[in-house]
Amino acid sequence: MAFFKRELGPVERFESALKDKLAARLFGPGEDGALPLVEEARGGTLCLEDIEAMPGALQARLLTFINDQGVPPETRIIAICNSHAPDTTLEQALRPDLFYRLGAMTILLPPLRTRGEDILQLFTRLSEQFAEELTGRLSENPAYHFQIFANRWEAGGHPFTFHRIPIISFPKFMTTISFARFVHRRLRRADFSLIHTHDRIFAADIYTLHGVPHRYWVNHVRRKRMSLFDHATAWVEKELVYQGGCKKFIAVSKLTKEIFLGQYAVDTKRVEVIHPGVNLSRYENKDKNRIRHGVRQKWQIGNDDFAVIFASMNFEIKGLDHIIHSLAKLRAQGKKVKLIVAGKGNVKKYQKIARKAQMADNIVFTGVLPADQLVNLYLSGDIYICLLYTSPSPRDRTSSRMPSSA
Numbered sequence: 001m002a003f004f005k006r007e008l009g010p011v012e013r014f015e016s017a018l019k020d021k022l023a024a025r026l027f028g029p030g031e032d033g034a035l036p037l038v039e040e041a042r043g044g045t046l047c048l049e050d051i052e053a054m055p056g057a058l059q060a061r062l063l064t065f066i067n068d069q070g071v072p073p074e075t076r077i078i079a080i081c082n083s084h085a086p087d088t089t090l091e092q093a094l095r096p097d098l099f100y101r102l103g104a105m106t107i108l109l110p111p112l113r114t115r116g117e118d119i120l121q122l123f124t125r126l127s128e129q130f131a132e133e134l135t136g137r138l139s140e141n142p143a144y145h146f147q148i149f150a151n152r153w154e155a156g157g158h159p160f161t162f163h164r165i166p167i168i169s170f171p172k173f174m175t176t177i178s179f180a181r182f183v184h185r186r187l188r189r190a191d192f193s194l195i196h197t198h199d200r201i202f203a204a205d206i207y208t209l210h211g212v213p214h215r216y217w218v219n220h221v222r223r224k225r226m227s228l229f230d231h232a233t234a235w236v237e238k239e240l241v242y243q244g245g246c247k248k249f250i251a252v253s254k255l256t257k258e259i260f261l262g263q264y265a266v267d268t269k270r271v272e273v274i275h276p277g278v279n280l281s282r283y284e285n286k287d288k289n290r291i292r293h294g295v296r297q298k299w300q301i302g303n304d305d306f307a308v309i310f311a312s313m314n315f316e317i318k319g320l321d322h323i324i325h326s327l328a329k330l331r332a333q334g335k336k337v338k339l340i341v342a343g344k345g346n347v348k349k350y351q352k353i354a355r356k357a358q359m360a361d362n363i364v365f366t367g368v369l370p371a372d373q374l375v376n377l378y379l380s381g382d383i384y385i386c387l388l389y390t391s392p393s394p395r396d397r398t399s400s401r402m403p404s405s406a
Contacts, residue, residue: 027061038065042075043289045382051079051102052093063098072304076382077102105306105335107326147192149183173228176200180236200236203244209251213237213263241266250274282375295380299364305338309381311374315345318386321353328357339363342377 028036038046048054054062069075079102081090091099146160151167163186168178180201187195187203197204200214211217215234218226226234240246241264249271251257257271293303301307308327312318320341330337339362341350347365354360369377378384 023058023061026058027065038075045076045078047078047080049080050082052081052090054094056095059095059098063095063101066098066101078383105330105337149186151179171228173232175229176233176236180240197240200233200240201244202236202239204240204246206248206250207240207244207246209249209256209260212256212259216259216263238264246270248272282371283379286375286379288379291376292380295376299340299366301338301340301364301380302336305336306383307381308337308339309342309378309384310339310386311342311369311377311384312386313344313368315341315343315350320345320350323385324350324353324357324359324363327362328359331359331362337362340366340377340381342366342369342374344368 024036026037028039048062066073066077081093094102147163148160149163149165151165165179165182165186167182168174179199184202194206195204196206196208198208198210212221213234214230214237215226218224218230218234241249247270249260249266251260251271251273252275254273257273260266261268261271295301296303296305296307308323310318310320310323312320324339327337327339339359341363344367351360351363351365354363366377
Protein backbone atom coordinates (compact mmCIF):
# COMPACT_ATOMS: atom_id res chain seq x y z
CA MET A 1 0.00 0.00 0.00
CA ALA A 2 1.45 3.36 -0.94
CA PHE A 3 0.96 6.60 0.99
CA PHE A 4 1.91 9.98 -0.40
CA LYS A 5 0.91 13.59 0.14
CA ARG A 6 0.85 16.47 -2.31
CA GLU A 7 3.26 18.67 -0.35
CA LEU A 8 6.63 16.96 -0.20
CA GLY A 9 4.89 13.65 0.52
CA PRO A 10 7.02 10.54 1.16
CA VAL A 11 6.05 7.24 -0.43
CA GLU A 12 5.71 4.01 1.57
CA ARG A 13 4.84 0.62 0.10
CA PHE A 14 2.44 -1.58 2.04
CA GLU A 15 3.22 -5.23 2.56
CA SER A 16 1.24 -7.40 4.94
CA ALA A 17 4.37 -8.36 6.88
CA LEU A 18 5.03 -4.70 7.76
CA LYS A 19 1.72 -3.73 9.40
CA ASP A 20 3.33 -2.41 12.58
CA LYS A 21 5.85 -0.33 10.69
CA LEU A 22 3.10 0.99 8.44
CA ALA A 23 0.99 2.04 11.42
CA ALA A 24 3.93 3.87 12.97
CA ARG A 25 4.79 5.61 9.70
CA LEU A 26 1.21 6.73 9.17
CA PHE A 27 0.16 7.64 12.71
CA GLY A 28 3.36 7.58 14.76
CA PRO A 29 5.48 7.33 16.73
CA GLY A 30 8.01 7.62 13.90
CA GLU A 31 11.57 6.37 13.91
CA ASP A 32 14.20 8.86 15.14
CA GLY A 33 11.47 11.35 16.01
CA ALA A 34 10.17 11.63 12.44
CA LEU A 35 6.71 13.10 12.05
CA PRO A 36 3.99 10.63 11.06
CA LEU A 37 2.49 11.10 7.62
CA VAL A 38 -0.81 12.46 8.95
CA GLU A 39 1.13 15.29 10.60
CA GLU A 40 3.35 15.98 7.58
CA ALA A 41 0.21 16.28 5.46
CA ARG A 42 -1.60 18.58 7.90
CA GLY A 43 -2.90 21.61 6.06
CA GLY A 44 -2.48 19.91 2.69
CA THR A 45 -3.77 16.74 1.06
CA LEU A 46 -3.04 13.18 2.16
CA CYS A 47 -3.44 10.59 -0.60
CA LEU A 48 -3.96 6.96 0.38
CA GLU A 49 -3.40 4.55 -2.48
CA ASP A 50 -4.75 0.98 -2.42
CA ILE A 51 -7.07 1.96 0.41
CA GLU A 52 -8.88 -1.37 0.11
CA ALA A 53 -5.74 -3.13 1.39
CA MET A 54 -5.64 -1.21 4.69
CA PRO A 55 -6.01 -3.52 7.70
CA GLY A 56 -9.07 -3.09 9.92
CA ALA A 57 -7.09 -1.68 12.86
CA LEU A 58 -5.59 1.07 10.70
CA GLN A 59 -9.02 1.82 9.24
CA ALA A 60 -10.25 2.51 12.77
CA ARG A 61 -7.32 4.85 13.49
CA LEU A 62 -7.86 6.65 10.19
CA LEU A 63 -11.53 7.13 11.02
CA THR A 64 -10.57 8.62 14.40
CA PHE A 65 -8.14 11.00 12.70
CA ILE A 66 -10.88 12.14 10.29
CA ASN A 67 -13.45 12.62 13.04
CA ASP A 68 -11.02 14.66 15.16
CA GLN A 69 -10.39 17.22 12.41
CA GLY A 70 -13.63 19.13 12.76
CA VAL A 71 -15.41 21.14 10.06
CA PRO A 72 -14.02 22.19 7.67
CA PRO A 73 -11.26 19.55 7.87
CA GLU A 74 -7.69 20.82 8.12
CA THR A 75 -6.36 18.00 5.94
CA ARG A 76 -8.08 16.81 2.79
CA ILE A 77 -7.93 13.06 2.13
CA ILE A 78 -8.01 11.39 -1.26
CA ALA A 79 -8.45 7.61 -1.16
CA ILE A 80 -7.58 5.57 -4.25
CA CYS A 81 -8.91 2.06 -4.83
CA ASN A 82 -7.16 0.00 -7.49
CA SER A 83 -9.08 -3.22 -6.95
CA HIS A 84 -11.19 -4.51 -9.83
CA ALA A 85 -12.24 -7.81 -8.24
CA PRO A 86 -15.69 -8.66 -9.64
CA ASP A 87 -16.96 -10.08 -6.34
CA THR A 88 -15.71 -7.27 -4.06
CA THR A 89 -16.62 -3.60 -3.92
CA LEU A 90 -14.81 -0.84 -2.06
CA GLU A 91 -17.81 -0.48 0.23
CA GLN A 92 -17.40 -4.13 1.22
CA ALA A 93 -13.63 -3.79 1.72
CA LEU A 94 -13.86 -0.85 4.15
CA ARG A 95 -15.63 -0.25 7.43
CA PRO A 96 -19.07 1.24 6.65
CA ASP A 97 -18.41 4.36 8.76
CA LEU A 98 -15.01 4.94 7.10
CA PHE A 99 -16.47 4.43 3.64
CA TYR A 100 -19.16 7.00 4.46
CA ARG A 101 -16.59 9.60 5.59
CA LEU A 102 -14.30 9.02 2.58
CA GLY A 103 -17.14 8.90 0.05
CA ALA A 104 -18.08 12.59 0.17
CA MET A 105 -16.98 12.81 -3.46
CA THR A 106 -16.47 9.77 -5.71
CA ILE A 107 -14.79 9.71 -9.12
CA LEU A 108 -14.88 6.45 -11.08
CA LEU A 109 -12.13 5.95 -13.68
CA PRO A 110 -12.67 3.00 -16.05
CA PRO A 111 -9.58 0.82 -16.64
CA LEU A 112 -7.71 1.46 -19.87
CA ARG A 113 -8.53 -2.02 -21.16
CA THR A 114 -12.16 -0.92 -21.53
CA ARG A 115 -11.33 2.33 -23.32
CA GLY A 116 -10.27 0.94 -26.71
CA GLU A 117 -8.93 3.80 -28.83
CA ASP A 118 -7.99 5.82 -25.74
CA ILE A 119 -4.92 3.67 -25.07
CA LEU A 120 -3.14 4.61 -28.28
CA GLN A 121 -4.36 8.19 -28.00
CA LEU A 122 -3.02 8.38 -24.45
CA PHE A 123 0.41 7.11 -25.43
CA THR A 124 0.48 9.37 -28.50
CA ARG A 125 -0.27 12.51 -26.51
CA LEU A 126 2.17 11.62 -23.73
CA SER A 127 4.89 10.96 -26.31
CA GLU A 128 4.33 14.42 -27.78
CA GLN A 129 4.58 16.07 -24.39
CA PHE A 130 7.69 14.05 -23.52
CA ALA A 131 9.36 14.95 -26.84
CA GLU A 132 8.59 18.64 -26.41
CA GLU A 133 9.89 18.81 -22.84
CA LEU A 134 12.99 16.68 -23.47
CA THR A 135 13.99 18.64 -26.56
CA GLY A 136 13.30 21.95 -24.84
CA ARG A 137 15.50 21.10 -21.86
CA LEU A 138 18.39 19.78 -23.93
CA SER A 139 18.29 22.74 -26.30
CA GLU A 140 19.15 25.05 -23.39
CA ASN A 141 22.68 23.59 -23.45
CA PRO A 142 24.72 25.82 -25.81
CA ALA A 143 26.98 22.88 -26.68
CA TYR A 144 24.22 21.34 -28.78
CA HIS A 145 22.32 22.55 -31.80
CA PHE A 146 18.96 20.88 -32.33
CA GLN A 147 16.95 20.50 -35.48
CA ILE A 148 13.35 19.34 -35.25
CA PHE A 149 11.71 17.39 -38.06
CA ALA A 150 7.94 17.34 -37.64
CA ASN A 151 4.76 18.11 -39.50
CA ARG A 152 3.79 20.66 -36.85
CA TRP A 153 5.68 21.91 -33.81
CA GLU A 154 5.03 24.57 -31.18
CA ALA A 155 8.56 25.51 -30.19
CA GLY A 156 7.82 27.66 -27.17
CA GLY A 157 10.87 29.87 -27.74
CA HIS A 158 13.54 27.16 -27.49
CA PRO A 159 16.66 27.68 -29.66
CA PHE A 160 16.41 25.09 -32.41
CA THR A 161 15.68 24.85 -36.11
CA PHE A 162 12.31 23.50 -37.21
CA HIS A 163 11.83 21.59 -40.49
CA ARG A 164 8.24 21.04 -41.52
CA ILE A 165 7.69 17.52 -42.89
CA PRO A 166 4.69 17.03 -45.23
CA ILE A 167 2.44 14.00 -44.96
CA ILE A 168 -0.02 12.27 -47.24
CA SER A 169 -3.14 11.77 -45.12
CA PHE A 170 -5.36 10.32 -47.86
CA PRO A 171 -5.57 7.45 -48.27
CA LYS A 172 -5.06 7.00 -44.52
CA PHE A 173 -2.56 4.14 -44.79
CA MET A 174 -0.08 6.57 -46.38
CA THR A 175 0.12 8.73 -43.24
CA THR A 176 2.88 6.85 -41.41
CA ILE A 177 4.70 5.77 -44.55
CA SER A 178 4.77 9.26 -46.06
CA PHE A 179 6.00 10.87 -42.83
CA ALA A 180 8.81 8.30 -42.53
CA ARG A 181 9.71 8.64 -46.21
CA PHE A 182 9.88 12.43 -46.24
CA VAL A 183 11.94 12.46 -43.01
CA HIS A 184 14.34 9.95 -44.57
CA ARG A 185 14.84 12.19 -47.62
CA ARG A 186 15.63 15.21 -45.46
CA LEU A 187 18.07 13.28 -43.27
CA ARG A 188 20.10 12.15 -46.29
CA ARG A 189 20.87 15.79 -47.13
CA ALA A 190 22.93 16.42 -43.98
CA ASP A 191 25.26 14.68 -41.56
CA PHE A 192 23.95 14.41 -37.99
CA SER A 193 25.75 13.38 -34.82
CA LEU A 194 22.64 11.81 -33.35
CA ILE A 195 19.12 11.04 -34.56
CA HIS A 196 16.56 10.56 -31.78
CA THR A 197 13.02 9.75 -32.89
CA HIS A 198 9.79 9.66 -30.94
CA ASP A 199 7.80 8.28 -33.86
CA ARG A 200 8.08 5.53 -36.45
CA ILE A 201 10.57 6.43 -39.17
CA PHE A 202 12.99 4.32 -41.22
CA ALA A 203 16.29 5.00 -39.42
CA ALA A 204 17.51 6.52 -36.14
CA ASP A 205 20.18 6.12 -33.46
CA ILE A 206 17.68 6.19 -30.58
CA TYR A 207 13.98 5.33 -30.64
CA THR A 208 11.85 6.25 -27.63
CA LEU A 209 8.97 3.79 -27.18
CA HIS A 210 6.04 5.72 -25.80
CA GLY A 211 3.67 2.81 -26.34
CA VAL A 212 3.56 -0.87 -27.16
CA PRO A 213 4.38 -2.17 -30.66
CA HIS A 214 1.56 -1.31 -33.05
CA ARG A 215 0.72 -4.88 -34.06
CA TYR A 216 0.47 -5.92 -30.40
CA TRP A 217 -1.77 -2.97 -29.66
CA VAL A 218 -4.17 -3.82 -32.48
CA ASN A 219 -4.28 -7.57 -31.84
CA HIS A 220 -4.17 -7.73 -28.04
CA VAL A 221 -5.49 -4.41 -26.80
CA ARG A 222 -8.04 -3.33 -29.35
CA ARG A 223 -8.63 -6.96 -30.39
CA LYS A 224 -9.52 -6.19 -33.96
CA ARG A 225 -8.31 -7.14 -37.38
CA MET A 226 -5.39 -5.25 -38.87
CA SER A 227 -6.44 -2.58 -41.36
CA LEU A 228 -4.29 -1.38 -44.25
CA PHE A 229 -3.24 1.56 -42.09
CA ASP A 230 -2.26 -0.83 -39.26
CA HIS A 231 -0.20 -3.01 -41.61
CA ALA A 232 1.60 0.05 -42.98
CA THR A 233 2.34 1.43 -39.52
CA ALA A 234 3.57 -1.94 -38.23
CA TRP A 235 5.79 -2.32 -41.31
CA VAL A 236 7.51 1.04 -40.78
CA GLU A 237 8.02 0.17 -37.12
CA LYS A 238 9.57 -3.18 -38.02
CA GLU A 239 11.90 -1.51 -40.53
CA LEU A 240 13.06 0.89 -37.82
CA VAL A 241 13.68 -1.86 -35.27
CA TYR A 242 15.48 -4.35 -37.53
CA GLN A 243 16.93 -2.25 -40.36
CA GLY A 244 17.04 1.27 -38.88
CA GLY A 245 20.41 1.03 -37.15
CA CYS A 246 19.05 1.86 -33.68
CA LYS A 247 21.71 1.61 -31.00
CA LYS A 248 19.27 2.13 -28.14
CA PHE A 249 15.55 1.74 -27.54
CA ILE A 250 14.16 3.84 -24.69
CA ALA A 251 11.01 2.45 -23.06
CA VAL A 252 8.93 4.68 -20.78
CA SER A 253 7.98 1.77 -18.50
CA LYS A 254 8.99 -1.78 -17.63
CA LEU A 255 5.77 -3.08 -19.14
CA THR A 256 6.50 -1.31 -22.43
CA LYS A 257 9.97 -2.89 -22.46
CA GLU A 258 8.63 -6.39 -21.75
CA ILE A 259 6.03 -6.22 -24.51
CA PHE A 260 8.54 -4.76 -26.97
CA LEU A 261 11.02 -7.58 -26.29
CA GLY A 262 8.20 -10.09 -26.65
CA GLN A 263 7.45 -8.78 -30.14
CA TYR A 264 10.97 -8.16 -31.43
CA ALA A 265 14.11 -10.30 -31.15
CA VAL A 266 16.33 -7.52 -29.82
CA ASP A 267 19.23 -7.77 -27.38
CA THR A 268 17.85 -6.75 -23.99
CA LYS A 269 20.97 -4.61 -23.38
CA ARG A 270 19.81 -2.30 -26.17
CA VAL A 271 16.53 -1.53 -24.37
CA GLU A 272 16.60 0.91 -21.44
CA VAL A 273 13.75 2.10 -19.23
CA ILE A 274 13.60 5.83 -18.53
CA HIS A 275 10.43 7.00 -16.80
CA PRO A 276 9.10 10.43 -17.79
CA GLY A 277 9.27 12.65 -14.72
CA VAL A 278 8.13 15.97 -13.30
CA ASN A 279 10.51 18.86 -12.65
CA LEU A 280 9.88 19.12 -8.90
CA SER A 281 12.40 21.94 -8.47
CA ARG A 282 9.73 24.36 -9.71
CA TYR A 283 7.69 23.58 -6.60
CA GLU A 284 10.48 23.81 -4.04
CA ASN A 285 11.16 26.70 -1.66
CA LYS A 286 7.69 28.14 -2.08
CA ASP A 287 5.33 29.44 0.59
CA LYS A 288 2.50 27.14 -0.43
CA ASN A 289 -0.07 28.49 2.02
CA ARG A 290 0.54 32.08 0.92
CA ILE A 291 0.41 31.12 -2.76
CA ARG A 292 -2.74 29.08 -2.26
CA HIS A 293 -4.47 31.97 -0.51
CA GLY A 294 -3.35 34.54 -3.10
CA VAL A 295 -4.33 32.52 -6.16
CA ARG A 296 -7.70 31.57 -4.72
CA GLN A 297 -8.40 35.18 -3.87
CA LYS A 298 -7.43 36.30 -7.39
CA TRP A 299 -9.77 33.82 -9.10
CA GLN A 300 -12.51 34.08 -6.47
CA ILE A 301 -12.18 30.53 -5.19
CA GLY A 302 -13.51 30.00 -1.70
CA ASN A 303 -11.32 28.42 0.96
CA ASP A 304 -13.83 25.59 1.33
CA ASP A 305 -14.27 25.11 -2.45
CA PHE A 306 -12.83 21.92 -3.89
CA ALA A 307 -10.68 23.41 -6.66
CA VAL A 308 -10.27 21.25 -9.77
CA ILE A 309 -7.40 22.40 -12.01
CA PHE A 310 -7.50 21.78 -15.76
CA ALA A 311 -4.63 22.97 -17.99
CA SER A 312 -4.25 22.29 -21.69
CA MET A 313 -3.44 23.92 -25.01
CA ASN A 314 -6.16 21.80 -26.60
CA PHE A 315 -9.40 21.64 -24.62
CA GLU A 316 -11.02 19.04 -26.86
CA ILE A 317 -8.22 16.48 -26.70
CA LYS A 318 -8.23 16.72 -22.89
CA GLY A 319 -12.02 16.18 -22.69
CA LEU A 320 -13.04 19.46 -21.05
CA ASP A 321 -16.71 18.97 -22.00
CA HIS A 322 -16.89 15.64 -20.15
CA ILE A 323 -15.21 17.19 -17.11
CA ILE A 324 -17.75 20.02 -17.01
CA HIS A 325 -20.69 17.59 -17.18
CA SER A 326 -19.16 15.35 -14.49
CA LEU A 327 -18.55 18.23 -12.09
CA ALA A 328 -22.07 19.53 -12.78
CA LYS A 329 -23.42 16.27 -11.34
CA LEU A 330 -21.38 16.84 -8.19
CA ARG A 331 -22.72 20.39 -7.95
CA ALA A 332 -26.26 19.03 -8.25
CA GLN A 333 -25.49 16.86 -5.21
CA GLY A 334 -24.57 19.95 -3.21
CA LYS A 335 -20.79 19.64 -3.51
CA LYS A 336 -18.82 22.90 -3.51
CA VAL A 337 -16.70 22.41 -6.62
CA LYS A 338 -14.97 25.01 -8.74
CA LEU A 339 -13.25 24.29 -12.07
CA ILE A 340 -10.28 26.47 -13.07
CA VAL A 341 -9.37 26.14 -16.76
CA ALA A 342 -5.95 27.34 -17.90
CA GLY A 343 -4.63 27.26 -21.44
CA LYS A 344 -5.94 27.84 -24.93
CA GLY A 345 -9.09 26.63 -26.64
CA ASN A 346 -12.55 27.65 -27.83
CA VAL A 347 -13.59 29.42 -24.63
CA LYS A 348 -16.99 30.53 -25.94
CA LYS A 349 -17.88 26.95 -26.84
CA TYR A 350 -17.14 25.69 -23.33
CA GLN A 351 -18.77 28.65 -21.65
CA LYS A 352 -21.93 27.67 -23.53
CA ILE A 353 -21.54 24.05 -22.38
CA ALA A 354 -21.07 25.30 -18.81
CA ARG A 355 -24.23 27.41 -18.97
CA LYS A 356 -26.30 24.46 -20.20
CA ALA A 357 -24.85 22.32 -17.40
CA GLN A 358 -25.57 25.08 -14.86
CA MET A 359 -21.84 25.37 -14.15
CA ALA A 360 -21.31 28.91 -15.49
CA ASP A 361 -20.79 30.40 -12.01
CA ASN A 362 -18.40 27.63 -11.00
CA ILE A 363 -15.90 27.69 -13.82
CA VAL A 364 -13.02 30.14 -14.38
CA PHE A 365 -11.06 30.53 -17.63
CA THR A 366 -7.62 32.02 -16.92
CA GLY A 367 -6.24 31.94 -20.45
CA VAL A 368 -2.63 30.96 -21.15
CA LEU A 369 -0.48 31.46 -18.04
CA PRO A 370 3.30 31.90 -17.78
CA ALA A 371 5.12 28.87 -16.36
CA ASP A 372 5.57 30.37 -12.87
CA GLN A 373 1.90 31.34 -12.62
CA LEU A 374 0.85 27.88 -13.80
CA VAL A 375 2.93 26.31 -11.04
CA ASN A 376 1.20 28.56 -8.50
CA LEU A 377 -2.18 27.57 -9.93
CA TYR A 378 -1.34 23.89 -9.41
CA LEU A 379 -0.34 24.62 -5.81
CA SER A 380 -3.66 26.37 -5.17
CA GLY A 381 -5.81 23.47 -6.33
CA ASP A 382 -6.93 20.24 -4.73
CA ILE A 383 -6.79 17.96 -7.76
CA TYR A 384 -5.57 18.11 -11.36
CA ILE A 385 -7.74 16.41 -13.97
CA CYS A 386 -7.63 15.82 -17.72
CA LEU A 387 -9.03 13.21 -20.09
CA LEU A 388 -7.86 11.93 -23.45
CA TYR A 389 -10.55 10.81 -25.80
CA THR A 390 -9.89 12.41 -29.18
CA SER A 391 -7.14 11.16 -31.46
CA PRO A 392 -4.48 13.80 -32.14
CA SER A 393 -3.99 14.82 -35.75
CA PRO A 394 -1.24 13.15 -37.77
CA ARG A 395 0.21 16.65 -38.01
CA ASP A 396 1.44 16.21 -34.46
CA ARG A 397 3.90 13.44 -35.39
CA THR A 398 7.38 14.45 -34.26
CA SER A 399 11.05 13.48 -34.46
CA SER A 400 14.06 15.34 -33.11
CA ARG A 401 17.59 15.52 -34.51
CA MET A 402 21.00 16.65 -33.25
CA PRO A 403 23.30 17.83 -36.11
CA SER A 404 27.01 17.09 -36.40
CA SER A 405 27.79 20.81 -36.03
CA ALA A 406 27.10 20.54 -32.29
